[in-house]
Amino acid sequence: MAAPPGPVPDTLPLRPAPGGPVARRRTERGRLVKSAAGLGLILVLWQASVPLVGLSDYFYPSPATVARAFGELITKGILPVYVSDSLLRYLGSVVVGGVLGLLLGLAVGLHRGLARLLAPFVNFLYAIVEGAWVPLFVVWWGYGIKVIVVLLVYIIFFPMFHNTMVGVRTVPQVYVNAVRALGARPWQVVAEVILPAALPNIITGFRVGAGFAFRGLIFAEMLAAKTGVGYLIYEGVSMQNTARTIVGMICMGVMWLFIDNLYLKPFERATIERWGVVVVPEDGH
Amino acid sequence: MRSLAIRGIGRQRPVVVTALLLAAWLTFQAWAWWSGGAKLRAAGLDHAAGQVHVEVVLGITPEPFHMAIFQDAGRLIAVRGSSVFVMDVPPDRLRSLAAHYWVRAVRPWAGI
Numbered sequence: 001m002a003a004p005p006g007p008v009p010d011t012l013p014l015r016p017a018p019g020g021p022v023a024r025r026r027t028e029r030g031r032l033v034k035s036a037a038g039l040g041l042i043l044v045l046w047q048a049s050v051p052l053v054g055l056s057d058y059f060y061p062s063p064a065t066v067a068r069a070f071g072e073l074i075t076k077g078i079l080p081v082y083v084s085d086s087l088l089r090y091l092g093s094v095v096v097g098g099v100l101g102l103l104l105g106l107a108v109g110l111h112r113g114l115a116r117l118l119a120p121f122v123n124f125l126y127a128i129v130e131g132a133w134v135p136l137f138v139v140w141w142g143y144g145i146k147v148i149v150v151l152l153v154y155i156i157f158f159p160m161f162h163n164t165m166v167g168v169r170t171v172p173q174v175y176v177n178a179v180r181a182l183g184a185r186p187w188q189v190v191a192e193v194i195l196p197a198a199l200p201n202i203i204t205g206f207r208v209g210a211g212f213a214f215r216g217l218i219f220a221e222m223l224a225a226k227t228g229v230g231y232l233i234y235e236g237v238s239m240q241n242t243a244r245t246i247v248g249m250i251c252m253g254v255m256w257l258f259i260d261n262l263y264l265k266p267f268e269r270a271t272i273e274r275w276g277v278v279v280v281p282e283d284g285h
Numbered sequence: 286m287r288s289l290a291i292r293g294i295g296r297q298r299p300v301v302v303t304a305l306l307l308a309a310w311l312t313f314q315a316w317a318w319w320s321g322g323a324k325l326r327a328a329g330l331d332h333a334a335g336q337v338h339v340e341v342v343l344g345i346t347p348e349p350f351h352m353a354i355f356q357d358a359g360r361l362i363a364v365r366g367s368s369v370f371v372m373d374v375p376p377d378r379l380r381s382l383a384a385h386y387w388v389r390a391v392r393p394w395a396g397i
Contacts, residue, residue, distance in 0.1 A: 076345045077387045226353070262299050 061243040066250070069243035079232075083251060086228040089145065090217050093152030094210055100153065101160025101209065102202065108161075109168025109198070110190070126158050130216055134223055148220040148228075155216040156209035163205025167198030203268050210264060214256055229255070321384030328392050336373045338396035341382065343367045344389045351387075358382045362397060372396050 043063050050062040057065050073079035108115045108122075130151055137147045171194050179193050195202075221230025229251050236245030325331040330339070341355070347364060355361045358381075359374035367389075374382065383391045 075387065076348065076350070077385055078348070078350050081350075227350075262302055266297075266299050 058240055058242055061246060065243045066246045069241065070247045070250075073232075073244065073247060079247070079251070082228050082232050082248075083255065085225075086217060086221065086230065087255065089148050089221075089228065090152065090214060093149050093217075094156055094213055096149070097153035097156030097209065097213065098160050098206055101157040101205070102164050104157075105161040105164025105202075105205075106168060106190070106195075109165040110194070115165075122158075122161065126162070130155050131219070134220075138224060143224045143226075145225070147224040148217070151220045152213045152216055156206075156213040159209035159212065160202070160205045163201045163208070164198060167201025167205075168194055170201075171197040199271055203271050207264050207268060210259070211256075214252075214259070218252055317384040317386060318380075320386070321380055321382075321388075324383040324388065324391050325379065328390065330379065330391060330393060333376050333379060336375055337379065338370075338372045338394045339374055339379065340392045340394040341369045341371060341388055342390040342392065343369065343387055345387050354382070354385070370394055 047063050050060065053060050061069075070079070073082075104118075104122075108118055133151065133154065134147070137150055141147050141150070175193050175197065176189055179189050184192065217228075218230035218233065221228035222234040225231045229248050233245050233248035233252070236242055236248060322331060325333075330337060336359070339359075343351070344367070345351075346367065347355075347369060351369075352361060352364075355369055355371050358371060358378040360372040362370040362372055364370075371382075372394075379391070382388065
């Protein structure tokens with residue numbers, strides 16, 4: 001039922017427009033407060049559960065013990081080095097693997113002959129889990145950074161390759177023909193039509209690959225490194241200092257949240273909005 | 286016009302946060318390098334021409350992580366309390382060793 005029209009008030013209440021920057025900032029602040037409250041509640045429950053569980057610090061460290069371990073790792077200069085080592089390995093591998101996957105995906109997507117030649121082999125490799133390669137990589141390069149980088153490149157390559165190839169192949173031929181009819185050169189067709197149309201797939205592949213690679217980083221560092229957050233997680237248990245293991249796990253989660261929220265999500269939002277495929281809401285959901 | 290452009294860049298959170306992180310990291314590195322030089326100057330080691338033997342006084346109890354750094358810098362001879370004795374440290378390695386914030390002081394040592 002529609003409300004009866006009333007007199008227009010002289011002054012309107014000063015309310016931020018829904019969806020405006022002020023309202024967005026308020027929503028963001030509200031979300032932050034709720035997240036902080038949730039985190040605080042978990043910490044309080046965790047601390048309160050320690051005397052109830054009644055186990056030693058080795059089996060069930062309290063938040064206070066974990067905080068002490070965190071402080072010690074900072075004071076000793078261990079954590080900053082481990083975090084930066086992990087981030088550098090990750091960044092380097094993501095760039096190399098992403099570019100390789102993109103280039104080969106483009107080539108295979110554009111060239112049917114190449115697709116027939118390479119697709120079975122790539123599919124075969126896709127089925128081999130990255131963990132299966134580790135022993136062989138270690139034999140070839142020994143324990144160290146090379147194994148980690150190659151493993152991460154391998155992990156990110158396939159989602160990137162597959163999504164790029166699918167994205168390129170699903171571009172409607174009518175667009176390509178239309179641009180060709182207007183006199184576009186092959187590289188212009190790729191740059192102006194195929195790449196933009198395949199971009200949502202490419203970005204999805206990149207995000208999926210980046211997520212897998214991050215998990216792979218921790219796994220690889222546990223196996224083949226002497227520094228890094230993955231090594232910290234492994235070393236904590238072997239040195240009977242589980243608080244350090246939990247510090248490593250928290251660092252891993254924080255690092256991923258940081259990478260995803262600060263770089264991957266805005267990147268995805270910007271590229272998808274830029275090419276007008278879909279508008280992602282501001283909160284990214 | 287210029288302020289609009291600056292505001293446009295400033296609105297991009299990834300750019301701002303990355304720039305802030307980079308600035309913080311560079312500031313820290315500069316401070317660490319300067320403090321490393323100061324530690325060496327205090328011990329009269331800032332003009333060491335060749336390899337030197339040193340006692341590195343730490344503000345912490347060393348762990349395998351630190352031992353690896355000392356072994357990389359020279360010949361690790363002994364650890365007594367919070368002091369680490371290293372021989373044959375080249376001048377460039379000495380500077381980067383002293384730049385670690387957990388190194389309290391570096392002193393000349395006669396060696397064995």
